[in-house]
Amino acid sequence: MDLFVKFWGTRGSIPTPGEHTSRYGGNTACVEIRQGETLIICDAGSGIRELGDDLASRSAQPITGHLLLSHCHWDHIQGFPFFSPAYQSENRFLIHGRGPGDDRFYRFLSGQMASDYFPISFKALRADIRSSDLAATQGYLGKVRVDHLTLEHPGGCLGYSFRLGSIKVVYMTDVELPFLGPSGCADIRRAPSDLVEFVNGADLLIADGQYNDQEYLERRGWGHSSCFSTVDLAVAAGVKHLSLFHHDPTRSDYDVDDLIDACRLRVSGHGSSLIVTGAREGVELRYTDSEGPGSAVGSL
Amino acid sequence: MSLLSRESEAWWRRAAKSRVEPTLVHLYDGALIGQYTLRGLEVTVGREATSGLVLLSSRASRHHARFSYRRGAWVIVDADSRHGIWLGPVRVHSVSLREGDFLQLGDDILTYTLLR
Numbered sequence: 011m012d013l014f015v016k017f018w019g020t021r022g023s024i025p026t027p028g029e030h031t032s033r034y035g036g037n038t039a040c041v042e043i044r045q046g047e048t049l050i051i052c053d054a055g056s057g058i059r060e061l062g063d064d065l066a067s068r069s070a071q072p073i074t075g076h077l078l079l080s081h082c083h084w085d086h087i088q089g090f091p092f093f094s095p096a097y098q099s100e101n102r103f104l105i106h107g108r109g110p111g112d113d114r115f116y117r118f119l120s121g122q123m124a125s126d127y128f129p130i131s132f133k134a135l136r137a138d139i140r141s142s143d144l145a146a147t148q149g150y151l152g153k154v155r156v157d158h159l160t161l162e163h164p165g166g167c168l169g170y171s172f173r174l175g176s177i178k179v180v181y182m183t184d185v186e187l188p189f190l191g192p193s194g195c196a197d198i199r200r201a202p203s204d205l206v207e208f209v210n211g212a213d214l215l216i217a218d219g220q221y222n223d224q225e226y227l228e229r230r231g232w233g234h235s236s237c238f239s240t241v242d243l244a245v246a247a248g249v250k251h252l253s254l255f256h257h258d259p260t261r262s263d264y265d266v267d268d269l270i271d272a273c274r275l276r277v278s279g280h281g282s283s284l285i286v287t288g289a290r291e292g293v294e295l296r297y298t299d300s301e302g303p304g305s306a307v308g309s310l
Numbered sequence: 311m312s313l314l315s316r317e318s319e320a321w322w323r324r325a326a327k328s329r330v331e332p333t334l335v336h337l338y339d340g341a342l343i344g345q346y347t348l349r350g351l352e353v354t355v356g357r358e359a360t361s362g363l364v365l366l367s368s369r370a371s372r373h374h375a376r377f378s379y380r381r382g383a384w385v386i387v388d389a390d391s392r393h394g395i396w397l398g399p400v401r402v403h404s405v406s407l408r409e410g411d412f413l414q415l416g417d418d419i420l421t422y423t424l425l426r
């Protein structure tokens with residue numbers, strides 16, 4: 011059994027088109043998780059537009075998808091009105107809330123298409139789009155076990171973990187990890203224990219690493235983390251591959267490269283084998299739930 | 311009055327008209343093997359002699375991967391190869407290529423560049 015993870019948008023806060031951002035990408039948050047016929051879409055930032063076009067080109071069959079939103083800040087929902095499969099009557103999308111009766115995400119997605127904001131109303135979307143929640147399927151979407159955790163972020167945010175057999179992938183964008191440690195910056199930082207448990211042993215952790223230490227200290231309370239705190243969380247939790255996500259809009263591709271290099275130095279300073287990369291639009295990873303050849307990307 | 315000399319203007323027009331050639335530079339065992347221009351919609355890559363681009367290392371699979379042109383970009387997709395496609399420290403199933411990308415397939419190296 012294979013689990014595929016594909017990045018369609020990795021930028022934080024606002025789309026950043028241009029040649030300086032073309033490698034990591036300028037689209038805001040959208041990650042596709044696919045297992046067999048099960049399609050899960052994490053966030054509906056501007057990257058969801060291209061995902062929609064790609065889905066339409068893959069097959070003539072109707073599309074059924076599960077939309078899991080981290081939260082409703084605009085960079086995580088702004089692409090939905092441009093998601094072309096939502097305009098086709100044969101398709102079906104479930105927008106999952108946190109629990110029974112929680113239709114907040116559905117309301118925010120539809121609300122942004124009110125006439126003052128957008129020319130086409132949500133009602134004009136011909137696909138069958140409904141509010142649902144993970145409890146309705148006992149926490150499973152197809153064969154994928156999905157759990158969530160509330161994260162520290164203005165207005166709240168959800169992190170999701172996806173498990174298929176021995177494979178574990180975590181999507182944890184927009185989270186503010188505090189500096190917890192004896193001397194703040196330099197030492198390995200203690201992360202909140204619920205977070206360590208949530209990401210523990212993940213093959214892939216897609217996580218907020220928007221700032222460096224100095225930027226974080228200047229922007230405390232803005233809801234994002236220093237990438238070094240994210241690295242320390244991943245090291246503490248025995249994560250195999252950390253993919254830093256929600257790149258700051260001011261960063262060029264080379265700036266992201268520099269940040270990743272600095273993170274790798276920190277990892278080797280901790281004596282860890284954690285792999286750190288910058289999440290990059292257009293990259294697709296495949297995890298196979300079996301030992302042997304062609305097996306997990308995460309078995310690096 | 312033109313800001314460019316007649317020759318400069320002619321050169322500039324030619325340069326602007328010339329097509330960008332998506333190109334793979336193939337390296338193996340420290341040596342430059344060749345340069346391959348991606349054309350059409352699909353190019354196969356593997357150890358099989360009939361592949362569009364033939365790999366040399368024994369760790370490359372016969373049918374290793376394929377390059378496809380999708381909506382304005384070249385994408386490489388793994389064809390269930392044994393040792394995969396590596397982009398830096400990570401094995402990827404597919405990736406939409408960008409200038410300067412450095413791919414490892416078995417022990418063959420392919421760098422992607424846009425030549426004019």
Ligand SMILES: [Zn+2]
Pocket residue numbers: 022023083085086184256
């Ligand atoms: Zn955000």
Ligand SMILES: [Zn+2]
Pocket residue numbers: 081083163184233
């Ligand atoms: Zn946010």
